[in-house]
Amino acid sequence: MATLNPAVESATASHHGRKGVWSWMTTTDHKRIGLLYGVSSLLFFLVGGVEALLIRLQLAAADGTVLSADAYNQMFTMHATTMVFLVIMPAAAAFTNYLLPILLGARDVAFPRLNALSYWIYIFGGLFLTISFFVGGAPDGGWFGYAPLSTQVTEIVRMDYWALGVQILGLASLLSAINFITTVFTMRAPGMTLMRMPVFAWMATVVAFLLLFSLPIIAVGLFEVFLDRNLGTLFFDAAAGGTPLLWQHLFWLFGHPEVYILILPAMGIVSEVLPVFSRKPLFGRSFVIFSGIAIGFMGFGVWAHHMFVAGLGPVAEATFALTTMLIAVPTGVKIFNWIGTVWGGSVRLATPMLFSLGFIAMFVIGGLSGVTHSIVPSDTQQHDTYYIVAHFHYVLFGGAVFGLFGGIYYWWPKITGKLLNEGLGKLHFWLMLIGFNLTFAPMHILGLRGMPRRTYRYPKGLGFEFWNFIATVGSLTIAVSILIFLINAWRTKARGRVAGNDPWDGRTLEWSISSPPPEHNFDVVPVVHAEDDFWHRKYREDEEGRPVPIPGGGDPLVAGPDDPPIHLPSPSFYPILAAFGMFLTVLGLVYVPLGLVLAGVGVVTVVWGLFGWSMEPLTREEH
Amino acid sequence: MAVLDHTEHAGHPDLGNVRKIAMWAFLGSECLFFGTLISTFLLYHNTTGDGPTAKEIFSIPFTSVSSFVLLMSSLTMVLAHHAAGRKDWRQMRVWLLATAGLGLVFLSGQAYEFTTFVHEGLTVTTSPFGSAFFVLTSFHGGHVAIGVLMLLATTFMSFGGKLHEGQGMNVELVGLYWHFVDIVWIVIFTVVYLLQV
């Protein structure tokens, strides 16, 4: 073994000893930030899950009395807001942060401090939303906060928490979107052309673009809601001539791209997992990538399908029905290519693979019910019923959550160096699959039988009791499966099997480095020669296209004395400071006019943070 | 997309490139931001309730002058950028300060305009037209104000002794932002003012 490049050595040494809370608070390492995102979103998943369980308990029987109407309305609003903005989006951000640079062969993202800022804004935003439970009640206007209900000032602060919380969470996402786009455009390793980028990296890129162009719309909408509530503007005041429909357009112009923001990362994960566990490259790789891009574009053209009963007029409704149906085509292309990947492979049913296959099966159900919503006349019966609730849990839970769990099991050994227990993993999968279907399949029936969503109770005599009870049992089953996952994670920490660099016989660059990866990711920046470059290092194909191992092909690259020195971003305290300032600002704004003092302190803190940031000596170049 | 030319750096991004990509992405996003505000305004341009209408209240000569001021600040900005390209830091500072000055003139014009409107009975709470008008123009004004701060900070930092390599790029980035705020005003001036009278 050649000796290490001195630069590698010093980079390893200088970062090795860093431990403790302070090092996490000031970290600018994309992997640590990814971990922070991951752990936080998991915690919020428990919060959102407990909220869901309370909902289910309340609905277990007719005229339930577990929650008051008021508490129930807070519960489903916060359940959705938590799951969407504090769980799925940050979980995707966790994977993107941790993996994107590695998949591209880079040592970090383009703007490491900006990256830290995104995380800290997110975590303060999540905190901000959650403390609302303890100070006069949480938001209670539904996760899409329809005006003028959301601007009707009944509870003085609740929807202010929502408007401002979602606002700064949006800011966090916007910053990371810019960061990821720049990373993809400028930080790829030599030879890593765009078409050689792993599909997960591609989907992360599409997501970043969706965020980039949809968040500003909701930002304006949220400002308008906030100003209507606090400054007396009349954007959504019908009596003065404002139109509530404007809010619906603004929300769904964001909201529909948002649902693809939630699903595309999972689709990217599945596209990585299926080939590895089928021992075959992704079938129709470029079609999978282009259909992802197509979904991104078309996602901007269907928003009004959430407004089919709002009275847009038949011409607009017909147009949006057609665009909505069309989105099934690129999505179908993905599904079929995934099946094509499995077909003819050598399928290993390890836990990541189970979750990915579960993803396909469940997502198809949700997608097909989505197509039934696009049939406008039918949707006038389905809209705002549990049939819709069933649809979006099939795509969000059956889709996004299954996909993300697949990713967790797949990359856990890379991130922690230890393999999760397979037996417990499989138990988790099967229990979750069963529990999930028990919970949400009955909701199709309930919805078609006329059960409206967002109702804290239902009377006897409508025939809703039985399936609701089943759904509640199902949700408790899901909870048990999640507990099993937590136990698995805990056990693995203590006595998990050591993974090694490449436990699954992976195809992409992350498997070429140690588990967990060193802080600088690559001792040598890899030069990429093909898609699935690492696989091609390990195997060549014989005449019939079958893989033949190349001896020693998977060994890590070792730096030579000529390799350029490694730059790593230095830690910085300013991101967390600036984010804290934003927290103070929005907290103050909730309590106008008195809170303006606090908001002022917040703004000063933000300015301080940003000023310190820009003055920070660039001992190391800002990447 | 011919974004990358990898021969020039192996894993070492070219600083300017990275930040410019980020800035352009941000500006692409800002298009949607102002697009939303302007559309809100268009939706409500006639919803004036009992309050004054656009025709009654806008003073085109006045706004034309402040539009002109903002346009010219783009000229001074691009000259500052040009000077920075030549590493003529002195001239760069002059033009930067001129730009900031013009920006401040524009802002005072806006402050004056707002006060007259309030006196004539148009506030954010008068009508949806008033809400949309004030919110749109003050978000634009806010952008101008941030731009002024950035210009001043850049000038200030260029005094700070060593002028490091990133200086030219700083000016270029501030410039992009500044010009963008200017083109937004070009649209606002036409759509919000001229088309409504």
Place this chain on the structure above:
Amino acid sequence: MSEAIDRPHPTPRDYILIAVILFAITAAEVAVTYVDALDSARAPMLIVMSAAKFLLVVGWYMHLRFDRPAYRNLFLIGLVLTPVLFGAVLLSFGLLIGN
């Protein structure tokens, strides 16, 4: 700058020339609003003129004409998306048509 592309960069003289054109167009815009005879042609004329100003600033002052296409593409997506999306929204409110 390092990413200069084949086309020659404008000089301060070009910049000033553009400023003069911008000024002229603005003057024309304002003038148009005062000519009553132009009533029906006014809106299209104004839109064309402001688009011209827009392009001048973006193309020359912001160097988009001379820079890498990637910048242009990033910006263009936003620029094209905006009128398309909001055109549809305003259409659905019955604006844009019939007035």
Place this chain on the structure above:
Amino acid sequence: MGRSTRVHPGIGRRRRVAIVLLLIAVALLLAACSGNDPTNLSRVVDGANPQSSLDARGPDSATINDLYWLVFWIAAAIFFLVQGALLVAIFRFRQRKGKERAVKQVHGNMRLELVWTIIPVLVLAVIAVPTLSTLFDLRRAPDPGENALQVEVIGHQWWWEFNYPEYGFRTASELHIPVDRPVYLTMTSADVIHSFWVPPLNGKRDALPGRISNLTLQADEPGVYVGQCAEFCGLAHADMRIRVFAESEEDFAAWATAQAQPAVIPSEGPAAAGWETFSTVCVACHAVEGTQAQVRIAPDLTHVASRTSFAGATIDNTPENLRAWLHDPSSLKPMRPDLNKPSQGRILGMPNFHLTDQQLDDLVALLETFK
């Protein structure tokens, strides 16, 4: 288990802890005992799923159903094909223990890609045609020749106002319609967005403040059809229900004639005493035709006794329930009367007037005369 739907600003901390601790125990408890049944739906409707959208009782609802089932079966076919292919792929190509196969590295197939792009497009085209034609059909207003009954619908937090302009009376949350005749609803809202939905008769339609929307209802046979406000409208959205009584033309005409009669103020007995209270307290919000009570920010009470239910069609209209309502309205339905601002037209529920037992009895007696 008693009702405890009083409004808390948050959930009490103790309660929260208890809930978390007793998660599963509560679930079981719940199944065993739930709240009482103030609605008593079985008194008016029968069938296992009276609110079902699949059980069409009118032409529009039936058309929608036909379309739904067409799409459903197409979707079901796709479902079986896709899941089948997936299962076959998994089981046929599953790696057996210890037998690793080196599989051919297939990268894709252009022709297949084309096939599975084009076939879905064709399927969608097949779906799109009936969708669009049905859509335009259903959005059509009834022709003048169809002699449609006009009803104005106004959504309120949290009850429905129905106004019969041809007859000049109003009612609340209970709609009477003639069978086999289209009923053309002209809808709007007094406050936030609501959505009118009676699934057996038609799909739903939002009622928005500051905007008019329309919906046609038509029932094939006499009966009671139940529905629900479908757009989340705040605290008591769940308790904003609808009952539609479809009657023969004669029954409907008789009902309408009766409803158009003004109320008569009782001159003696407890009802007359009740009027004392009513004319001082209740007139601030409720109208009673033929009297000086003419404020219409709460349900019209002229014929309240003729209704089967009250409070957004959630409570069975019995003297006991009425009494309980007048005693403490928010105990029967979550409301926020403390936030009422009548001057701004904002009413979020009926306040508790802390009436004496005597007043309560008298008022109930009075209301029972409003037949």
